[in-house]
Amino acid sequence: MTTIAELPAGFADKVLSAQSTFRSVMDAMARPGSVQHVVASVEMPAALMRGTAAIALTLFDHDTTIWLDPGVSKTPDVAKWLNFHTGAPVVTDPSICHFALIADAEELPDLTGFALGSSEYPDRSTTLILQVESLTRGQRYELCGPGIDRAATLRAMIAPKDLFERLAINETLFPRGIDVVLVAGDEIVAIPRTTRLIGHGG
């Protein structure tokens, strides 16, 4: 049971940290597959990585609904921390959430359970924030799509091995679909709904 006296503090410098993190996320989204760094110093609950915590403090507010994976929601630590620092409501139904925080990527549920947006408002879909083991070593993924000059190579150890196969639903759903931000420590990589996998290997 976390009391308020044990809550981690959040950003050391709220304004500049949020601005620099926003910039990192924006660059990551503009250049899918490229590794961006979160430089802000932040205190966070044990279940979250630095990048995840910084993104949460930057993008979440009282208007954004959050869904937490079963592992994170088992203890109230993360929900309390989010509530204190961002005021974002935590929901149990993934189909109405704006952001889904997935600390243990093995627990990633079926993607069609999340909000996919509507044809009129494709932006009303869930953005997945997925913590992975590494974004600099591991399997090689070749990506293409808007924001990528011919092809981008990403080396990553992603826990659900079939993540990109699952993201193939974005092709049929477009312009609806799910955007993903992968986080490993303070490194982030964005896989927006327009990015396609063109090859992978060891």
Added chain:
Amino acid sequence: MSARGENTTNEDGSIARRKAAMAVLAHADAADIAACLDAVALPAHENLREAENGLVMVRGRIGGDGAPFNLGEATITRAAVRLSSGEVGFGYALGRDREKARMIALCDALMQSPERADGVEAKVIAPLRAAISARHARRAAEAAATRVDFYTMVRGEG
């Protein structure tokens, strides 16, 4: 049972004390609070929530039984400070003075620590309370000096 009752009374007492301290600090000037805090040995502390500006809706009602309405928004600043010993204090102040909100939060945290509360009460809250009541008394005296009493002459009817 009696122990629990005693605890509740103690808690109520400390909450009432914190409320009274907040009422004084909210009306005090930031410079005065800072000057008073200089006299107190501050323990290690950190900003749990950095001071931030925001808006609150001010509600009003005309008369005691009038329907409440939204009067308008007021700027406020809030902060939360945590002492190394674990006490968390909260500060809210009208206006945009972040340092004031942070100092109020720090005083609130100190007021919750049993060994420091009396020191803060004596060195910070009491002088500020005296200054505020002196200011009120001076204003009241200034206003009283210009008081005019009106007499209505009763006019005779005949």
